[in-house]
Amino acid sequence: MSPETLIRDDGLGTGAEQFSIDRFNANVMNTYGRFPIALEKGSGCKVWDTEGKEYLDFVAGIATCTLGHAHPKLIEAVTEQIQKLHHVSNLYYIPEQGELAAWLTEHSAGDRVFFCNSGAEANEGAIKLARKYAHDRLNIEDPVIITAHASFHGRTLATITATGQPKYQKGFSPLVPGFVYTPYNDLPALENAIAEVDQNGRRVAAILLEALQGEGGVRPGDVAYFQKIRQICDEKGILLILDEVQVGMGRTGRWWGYENLGIEPDIFTSAKGLGGGIPIGALMCKSFCDVFEPGNHASTFGGNPFACGVALAVCQTLERENILSNVQQRGEQLRNSLQAIASEYPDLIAEVRGWGLINGMELKSDVELTSIDLVNAAIAQGVLLVPAGPKVVRFVPPLIVTEAEVNQACQAVARALHNR
Template sequence: MNREIFIPKTINSSESVDVTPTPFGMDDFDKTVMSTYSRFPLALEKSLGCRVWDSTGKEYLDFVAGIATCTLGHAHPVMIEAVTKQIQKLHHVSNLYYIREQGELAQWLVEHSCGDRVFFCNSGAEANESAIKLVRKYSHTVLKVNNPIIITANASFHGRTIATITATGQPKYHKNFNPLVPGFHYVPYNNIGAIEAAISELDKDDCRVVAILLEPLQGEGGIHPGSITYFQKLRRICDTTGILLIFDEVQAGMGRTGKLWGYENLGVEPDIFTSAKGLGGGIPIGALISKKFCDVFEPGEHASTFGGNPFVCGVALSVCQTLERENILENVVERGVQLKTGLQSIAAKYPQYITEVRGWGLIVGMELCSKVSLSAENIVMAAMDEGLLLVTAGPKVVRFLPPLIITEEEVTIALQKLDRVITSVTR
């Protein structure tokens, strides 16, 4: 098959990017911006392709991609053109009117997924919040259930709103935010027996399990791919009981796994799924996508002022079309194999420090041994000094999330940098 994947011709040279050092006042920043992040002492200012430059002019190979968001890397010409054209044409008018770009993006998503209807918002958390609301209305109006329960998984992550942190099966995100939203129950991931036991236990009186919300691959929880057998059994359970199956595709979707959607790796279709992050290639957008039978929202029951405006939809559509036109999923598969194989070779060199490499496509995790003091953050910090940006997925997992246009040469460079980093931190 002929491939025409976009590769910035100048990414190996900083000459094409003005990297003149520009002083940045981190202390002034901290005086005015809330401390909701433990930020690294790094101010990024310029970018091109899969590389970024900080305020001192130092270059980094970006294997974070805005946390699985910059699908086409940085300053991709298609996005530059889409942003420029759309901002000059129509950028925001509200959902009081029909929006051509919103309809075109919705049509693309429906044509390229198992869904029939789309609701647009601004983020993954909002998309998951929308899914929770949709399920609750469906429960009350269709199933006639007074106390609906949604099952989610331990170590999951679904967002930062009060409902989505409740749905998130990690107690550290719940601390100090009580009272949480009722109607959620947690079970171990990839454990079908736990699902069956929970349904049996919870279905009583006027309570009923009405939905199961899962990530096809757990991202923030440590890069844990879903089991094909587990998800296929789960689909059969949902078909038998009428329970809705919801997939959180915020991190695993939009080509990151080598398939357009994470669920395609599992051989099942959800009734509802959510998307964000990579959908806009770095422009904030979220989407709730459902089968027709469970689309029960009516006018006035859910809304988003900025959701689906012409600007974000026009840019997101250009990202979607570029993924398809330039055969980028093929690149994800090839570079994913290269990355995973390279990481496994590194793991074999340091068996006392690295226990496993796992993931799909270009969402890969490297787990560190629990018995050693070396943490994922230790490696992330050392890699930053080496000119490689990485991110953690828990205290013992280093996460690799490069742009989907990453080249063979860049993966090789990243692996070489990582090898040097692990050698230095394990001495």
């Protein structure tokens, strides 16, 4: 069958309908390089396309479907909340928002929470909060925020500027001023950047980093690097902001990525896994830097009853069912299995790395095989994976993935490499 036309059963007994990729492309902006499959339904860690083919989902909406697909607790929360109250303005108190904020502050280093709709919005809010703190509390007129090369913080103008990858910035100048970039996990470079800013008569207001770089190739933060940064921030009055959009909410085997580094941030962000697939983002901070006042920042849909009610159910399910233990065990199993595959193909695979259930397999730079090639080969074997740059393939399954499913995925990857 041509990939331009995929058959879909509408489930109503009226026969098959056609899903047309051509029709889709004619009406939807071309902002994604899509793989030629149309996904229709899911259950647990499995999804099915419109032709009825089954896939093991090790993408999970790019580290988003925390509880997998059609989880009973998610279905229950969605149904209950939509029948009760789904949206009102933040002009009023929203009980579900308050309960979710309380859960987050009780399970993190944060004291206050602002809710929005996505990771980009959360990071945008963090940038605004850091700038306002710099102006109001530190009297810095021209604050600088240091971020890392190969980072990824979102697609708004401020967050693509914060993102230290020129490919995401191309065509969108003029970019937002006030950002300086240094190599990730490179302490001397960071110290030099701070000194250079000082010499130019400006001041560093904040350092914004990912605890583990996801889009930048699944690169975990170095413990000594982050602990020294925490010390520098304390000594110089610089805010430490951590982007936990991809690694937060249990994906690393701990609630937050920063717990793997033995530090606490002043400001940090969450999204993706927080709602288990329902759009929600959160900006969290220590009370001393909570400088927002009414009118400074807002979000129409942020923190509405529906998103917060569902997100709270996700959080409580992760806790009550001790899913973080599963993340630790399955993560270790996955890394061991991928490392075994790497030892079989030393001419192709350079490294396997990660934390918990966010792991990357890096292909050697001198081979023609790319991450997209391997993802396509894995799709043919019935497993969905996601690139993290031209040479790294990311493995980010739902946190409920089983031992058998990890084995199945790794066997499929081994077959894909064998059949390349």
